[in-house]
Structure formats: structure tokens, C-alpha cells
Amino acid sequence: xxxxxxxxxxxxxxxxxxxxxxxxxxxxxxxxxxxxxxxxxxxxxxxxxxxxxxxxxxxxxxxxxxxxxxxxxxxxxxxxxxxxxxxxxxxxxxxxxxxxxxxxxxxxxxxxxxxxxxxxxxxxxxxxxxxxxxxxxxxxxxxxxxxxxxxxxxxxxxxxxxxxxxxxxxxxxxxxxxxxxxxxxxxxxxxxxxxxxxxxxxxxxxxxxxxxxxxxxxxxxxxxxxxxxxxxxxxxxxxxxxxxxxxxxxxxxxxxxxxxxxxxxxxxxxxxxxxxxxxxxxxxxxxxxxxxxxxxxxxxxxxxxxxxxxxxxxxxxxxxxxxxxxxxxxxxxxxxxxxxxxxxxxxxxxxxxxxxxxxxxxxxxxxxxxxxxxxxxxxxxxxxxxxxxxxxxxxxxxxxxxx
Ligand code: NAP
Ligand code: MG
Numbered sequence: 001x002x003x004x005x006x007x008x009x010x011x012x013x014x015x016x017x018x019x020x021x022x023x024x025x026x027x028x029x030x031x032x033x034x035x036x037x038x039x040x041x042x043x044x045x046x047x048x049x050x051x052x053x054x055x056x057x058x059x060x061x062x063x064x065x066x067x068x069x070x071x072x073x074x075x076x077x078x079x080x081x082x083x084x085x086x087x088x089x090x091x092x093x094x095x096x097x098x099x100x101x102x103x104x105x106x107x108x109x110x111x112x113x114x115x116x117x118x119x120x121x122x123x124x125x126x127x128x129x130x131x132x133x134x135x136x137x138x139x140x141x142x143x144x145x146x147x148x149x150x151x152x153x154x155x156x157x158x159x160x161x162x163x164x165x166x167x168x169x170x171x172x173x174x175x176x177x178x179x180x181x182x183x184x185x186x187x188x189x190x191x192x193x194x195x196x197x198x199x200x201x202x203x204x205x206x207x208x209x210x211x212x213x214x215x216x217x218x219x220x221x222x223x224x225x226x227x228x229x230x231x232x233x234x235x236x237x238x239x240x241x242x243x244x245x246x247x248x249x250x251x252x253x254x255x256x257x258x259x260x261x262x263x264x265x266x267x268x269x270x271x272x273x274x275x276x277x278x279x280x281x282x283x284x285x286x287x288x289x290x291x292x293x294x295x296x297x298x299x300x301x302x303x304x305x306x307x308x309x310x311x312x313x314x315x316x317x318x319x320x321x322x323x324x325x326x327x328x329x330x331x332x333x334x335x336x337x338x339x340x341x342x343x344x345x346x347x348x349x350x351x352x353x354x355x356x357x358x359x360x361x362x363x364x365x366x367x368x369x370x371x372x373x374x375x376x377x378x379x380x381x382x383x384x385x386x387x388x389x390x391x392x393x394x395x396x397x398x399x400x401x402x403x
Pocket of ligand 2: 278
């Protein structure tokens, strides 16, 4: 066999939990280690180790990502009450994704992996729609309360001892509810730069939409910051590449998205992104067929799967039962990271390997070999359901031919 592909700089490897941790090892053993002289800086973000290290390992992995520039992350458990008992946790540790996102100040880009035989519910969507979700503020950092009839609610802003006041509402005839939202100019600017950079990186148009006609200060600020950064820093580069930045109202955007053929990035405010990414993922078929990458404004990349740790399958696996868990999103997290590492290090062999591994994966599914979740969706006539490991072995058969 030919020599293994060499890597210059290590990838930051963030291991995770449950079924995805099992898949993680299978991918490395079957599809990566035989071909690549894999260099990684390994961080175990499995819940047991997060608990042992008082979650310091998560922070360290994010710091390492800043240092090396590219990370690949396995899905991880976000603890809740049930996990406190299951893992005998010292504390209900925060979501690792949230911690990493806060440290990298990043934007999450999610795009579907399109294969023949899995038809989107919107038949015109022949190209992927990438959702870019702002990950800070708005309703996710709100202050809210219930108020009684007879209350007057005001916005009060204090600066250097001076007060500015505005009446929100006077509840003269009924009880009611209020909430206060905020966002930060520097976070909106980071979000904008991440989106413009990603558009250039992937040669796709960028769409952005808010409700600035109704929210004349708040949403309008988003629109203005995007417009200013575009004019001053990106317009020339966009024109040179022949791609477009396009702003419209959120309701107009939704109508255009449905009528479109895909092939662009749709930047969404935090809440819009939460809702729209679930809609887009469902319309294209499956969360297990989505890529997800966190990009920081200074060009640091963290690749992951969009789905969780697939707990139900893991418990079957522990009982020794056969599983048929889809590994495509985790596999594409690896190929995304390897490709980006190769691009940054100028190692074309690594880029080529990532391309071929993705091609082999898609070819496997298009030839009718797939896991149970896709078997239910696929319109192919000669389709076969395979187990978790068998799928990866089938991908490897095709990869060998492509290499
Ligand atoms: P999940 O892992 O997303 O799985 C929910 C269900 O979706 C599965 O039971 C399975 O349906 C289907 N599914 C998801 N991914 C699949 C795949 N790759 N192949 C086949 N089917 C797949 O959610 P969960 O099991 O409710 O959550 C488990 C843990 O994941 C939670 O502790 C949560 O905190 C964590 N989580 C982590 C991340 C992340 O790290 N990015 C994201 C979300 C959730 P069937 O059972 O019907 O086959
Ligand atoms: Mg959601």
C-alpha cells in the first residue's frame, strides 16, 4: 500500500458521548487511520471526563482550537436532571457547545448533504440551503416578567448618572407580560464578518433578513451593521467573485426561500435561525444528513454533527443488540476538518482524501446501501439496510477504489 498521507499541523479532536462516541472510534479505525498519519491533539469531552476535570477540559479544547485553527467535535451530552443521577455528576455542567461557542465567538453554519433517492419535501430545492445562525442574545438572553393590572412598565437606561426613560406599556385594564431583549454591536459585527467570510469561502450568495420595518431601532441596527461592513470590507471581494449580498424582510425571505432552488447562505438572527434550521433540516430529510461548522470571525473552524448522541441506539448497543445508526454527519465533520486543515497547511493530499471520502459515502447511499433512518426515506428501488459498522465498511470498499 502507498505511504500514509502526512499532516503538518494537528487537528483538535474533541471526543464525545454514547452512540456517537462508538461511531467516532469506528470512523477513525476503519476510514482514517489506515490512510492518514493522523495527527490530533486529543480532548475527551465525554461526560465522565468533563465531570472529573470540573469541565476544564471543554475550555482547554476551545483554547486549543484557537491555537491550531481547526477542530472536529463528537456529539456530547448536555446534562439534565436525569444525567445528574446517571453519571453521578458534581454539578449540572453547561452545554459544551455553548461553552465552545462563547469562547470562539462563532457563528454556526448548517447545510444539508444531498443524495439521490432522498427527495426534499420542497421539490425545487436541488441545491443545499446553508443556515447561518447568530449565536448571541435576543430572546436567549432576555429578562421577562408577569405584571399586574395597574402597572406601568418602562425602559430605563442609566449612564453616568443620567437616566433615559421610555414607557413600554401601561396595564390599565388587565394583567400582562413583558420582556427585555438586548444585543451587542460587536457580536452583530462578528456575526456579519463570519457570514461574509463564509460566503467567500464557499462561493455562495449571502441572504440576510430581519423585521426592520417594525423594529426600527433593534432589527434596523442589524441591517445597518451588515450593510456598513459589506460596503467597507467585502463589496469589492464579492463583486470580484461574482457573488451577491442580498438583504430583505424576513417574511419576504421566507417566500423567496420556498420558491428558490437553494445554493445560498441564509443568515438568521438567533431565534429565526433556531426555527429555520429545524425547518430546513426536516425539509431536506434528516438531521443525520446535515453538516455543521462553527466559524469564528478570525477564521477558526470547529466541525461537528448537528444531531445528538443518539441515546436510544446506544442503550441497544450496550445490550449487545444490532444498531443501524447513521454516521454520515459525524463522518462529514471529519472530512470538513481534514479538508480545512489541508487547505490551511497547503497539503493537497489531505484535501483530496477528504473529497474522496465524502464521494465514497454519497456513492454508498446512492448505490442503495444505507442505515435504517435513510432506508425509511429513500425512494431507491434496490435498497438495503445495513448496521452501523457495516455501513462504514461499505464506504471503505468504495473509498479504496477512488484512492
Ligand atoms: P438525538 O441524539 O438527536 O436523537 C434523537 C433521535 O433522532 C434518535 O433516537 C433517532 O431516532 C434519531 N437520530 C438522531 N441522530 C441519528 C443518527 N445519526 N442516526 C439515526 N437516527 C438518528 O437526541 P437524543 O437521543 O434525544 O439526545 C441524546 C443526547 O444528545 C442528549 O443528552 C443531548 O444533550 C445531546 N445533544 C447533543 C448535541 C451535540 O452535541 N451537538 C445536539 C443535540 C443533543 P430513533 O430512535 O427513532 O431511531
Ligand atoms: Mg432548536
